[in-house]
Every structure is written in structure tokens, then in C-alpha cells.
Amino acid sequence: MTKAGFVALVGRPNAGKSTLLNTLAHEHLAMVSHKANATRKRLNCIVLHQNAQIIFTDTPGIHQQEKLLNQFMLNEALKALGDCDLSVFIAPATDNVQHYKDFLSLCNHRRHILLLSKIDTITQADLLVKITEYQAYSHLYEALIPYSATKKIGITSLLTEIIKYLPKSPPLYDEEIITTENFRELYKEMIREAIFEYMSDEIPYESDVQILAFKESPLLDRVKAVIVVDKESQKGLMIGKKGENIKRIGRKSRELMEALSEKKVFLELSVKVKKGWSKKKEFLAQFGYNFE
Numbered sequence: 373m374t375k376a377g378f379v380a381l382v383g384r385p386n387a388g389k390s391t392l393l394n395t396l397a398h399e400h401l402a403m404v405s406h407k408a409n410a411t412r413k414r415l416n417c418i419v420l421h422q423n424a425q426i427i428f429t430d431t432p433g434i435h436q437q438e439k440l441l442n443q444f445m446l447n448e449a450l451k452a453l454g455d456c457d458l459s460v461f462i463a464p465a466t467d468n469v470q471h472y473k474d475f476l477s478l479c480n481h482r483r484h485i486l487l488l489s490k491i492d493t494i495t496q497a498d499l500l501v502k503i504t505e506y507q508a509y510s511h512l513y514e515a516l517i518p519y520s521a522t523k524k525i526g527i528t529s530l531l532t533e534i535i536k537y538l539p540k541s542p543p544l545y546d547e548e549i550i551t552t553e554n555f556r557e558l559y560k561e562m563i564r565e566a567i568f569e570y571m572s573d574e575i576p577y578e579s580d581v582q583i584l585a586f587k588e589s590p591l592l593d594r595v596k597a598v599i600v601v602d603k604e605s606q607k608g609l610m611i612g613k614k615g616e617n618i619k620r621i622g623r624k625s626r627e628l629m630e631a632l633s634e635k636k637v638f639l640e641l642s643v644k645v646k647k648g649w650s651k652k653k654e655f656l657a658q659f660g661y662n663f664e
């Protein structure tokens with residue numbers, strides 16, 4: 373008997389959702405950042421565990437903001453919640469329980485596991501207090517699992533628990549593949565990760581990336597990409613003095629690409645200004661952010 377199903381990883385911005393997806397995939401598939409609101413789109417990874425195929429969906433952090441791009445991001449999280457067999461709510465151990473209560477009204481009390489994340493950042497005593505607080509809601513969640521990506525705690529417990537709630541089903545995807553995403557999209561996210569790492573203030577939030585050309589071959593991938601910013605001044609900052617910022621972004625993203633593909637990557641990066649790129653649905657669609 374085999375099982376298979378979809379599991380959405382949801383939580384507030386910066387909770388550690390993408391880090392968890394990468395840990396489960398044993399690959400750096402999803403972009404990770406110490407800055408919040410990094411993930412903008414859903415991304416699937418496929419994990420085989422015991423007799424089950426689990427399709428995990430990384431989602432943007434649940435947050436409310438007026439901007440159209442942020443509305444798209446919230447929609448992505450809500451769609452994943454609506455489409456899954458089970459969700460995992462990732463709550464950093466330092467977060468207030470109120471955020472979990474907000475999630476409960478959003479998920480309409482659908483079946484979920486509560487994953488208490490980043491437990492390496494608090495003391496054992498504080499962790500016990502937190503667990504006791506959450507236990508007041510134990511009739512609402514299937515399991516409460518303390519977890520740390522840094523200390524590698526809780527992953528096997530999470531997988532074992534998830535399998536209990538998946539439907540009986542033959543595998544839904546070819547057992548060889550680890551993600552439904554193509555390399556073009558994964559590479560784009562790697563450039564965004566480098567932008568989030570090296571650029572400050574509003575620039576990571578007012579920029580995005582388009583892959584203009586992508587040519588794969590067995591030993592080398594050729595990628596031509598453009599970083600799109602909102603203002604002329606941001607273009608100058610993105611390039612940096614003597615091009616040092618764009619070089620650093622290029623170097624970092626190429627390293628990520630080569631680690632994943634196990635190939636050489638030739639990356640050609642440029643920067644262009646497109647005023648208001650994030651303010652219209654048809655513009656957002658050009659970056660892969662489709663509302664329908």
C-alpha cells in the first residue's frame with residue numbers, strides 16, 4: 373500500500389519555510405534569506421519517505437499589505453492551503469501564539485501540523501513554556517513538533533507524522549524527480565537570493581529577475597538574465613562602483629546554480645529600469661506572477 377499527497381508549508385514571513393523545503397529536498401531549491409518576504413511564488417519539492425510520496429509546497433509568508441505583489445503572494449499561500457491534503461504551520465519558537473490563532477481562522481480549522489521552528493534560538497525552559505501555551509490548542513492540531521533546521525531536530529518526526537494523514541494513492545510523480553519546477557525558474561530564484569543577500573533597504577523588494585535566454589547542454593548551462601528595478605537610482609546601486617555589486621550578485625547566484633545542476637554555468641547579467649513593474653497585473657505576469 374502506498375500513499376501520496378500534497379503538504380503546504382505555511383507561516384509568517386521569515387518563519388523558515390524555504391529552509392525547511394530545502395532540508396527536506398536535500399538540495400538548495402528554494403531561495404532563503406534573513407530578510408522577510410523573500411519567497412514570492414509557490415514551489416514544489418517531492419520527497420519519498422517509507423511508503424509515501426510527499427509533495428511539499430513552499431509558500432510566501434502570510435502577511436497583509438496593500439501592494440499588488442504582496443496580494444499575489446498572499447493568494448499563493450491561500451491557494452496552497454486550499455489545495456493541500458495537510459498543511460504544516462511553521463511557528464518560530466519566539467513568535468507570539470496570537471499568530472497561530474490568526475492562522476486558525478485563515479485555514480478554517482483544516483487539518484494541520486504545528487511545527488515549532490528555530491528552537492535552537494531559545495532555552496529549554498522557554499521552549500517548555502511555549503509548548504504549554506500551544507497545548508491549549510491541542511484539539512485543533514494533529515501534532516506539535518519542535519524543530520530546528522540548524523540543529524537538525526524534528527525532521528524525521530515531521531515526516532512520520534505527515535504520512536499518517538496522506539491518502540492512499542499510487543505515486544503522483546515520477547520517482548526520479550525532486551521538483552516540478554524547471555531549472556529556468558530555479559535559476560531565477562537564485563539571482564533573487566543573491567539580490568536579497570547583497571542589496572539593502574527597499575531594493576530587494578522593488579526588484580525582480582527575468583530570464584531572457586536559457587540554453588542547457590550536458591556540461592554547461594548558458595543563462596542570460598536581466599534584473600529589473602523600479603527607479604534609475606536603484607540601477608546605479610545594483611551595479612555598484614566599478615560594477616562590484618552586480619559582479620557579487622553574479623558570482624553568488626552562479627555558485628548556487630552550479631551546486632544544484634552540477635554543471636558549469638555561464639551567466640550574463642544586466643540591469644534595467646521598468647517604472648511601476650510591480651503595480652499592474654499584466655506587468656507582474658511577465659515575471660511569472662499570474663493571478664488566475
Ligand SMILES: Nc1nc2c(ncn2[C@@H]2O[C@H](COP(=O)(O)OP(=O)(O)OP(=O)(O)O)[C@@H](O)[C@H]2O)c(=O)[nH]1
Pocket residue numbers: 383384385386387388389390391392403404405406407408409410411412431432433434489490491492493519520521522523
Ligand atoms: N536559527 C535558525 N535560523 C533558521 C532556522 N530555519 C531558518 N532559519 C533562518 O531564518 C531565516 C528565514 O528563513 P527562510 O527559510 O528564508 O524563511 P521563509 O519562511 O521562507 O521566509 P519568507 O520566504 O520570507 O516567507 C534565514 O536567515 C534562515 O537561515 C532554524 O532552524 N534556526
Ligand SMILES: [Mg+2]
Pocket residue numbers: 389390391403404410411430431432433
Ligand atoms: Mg521563503
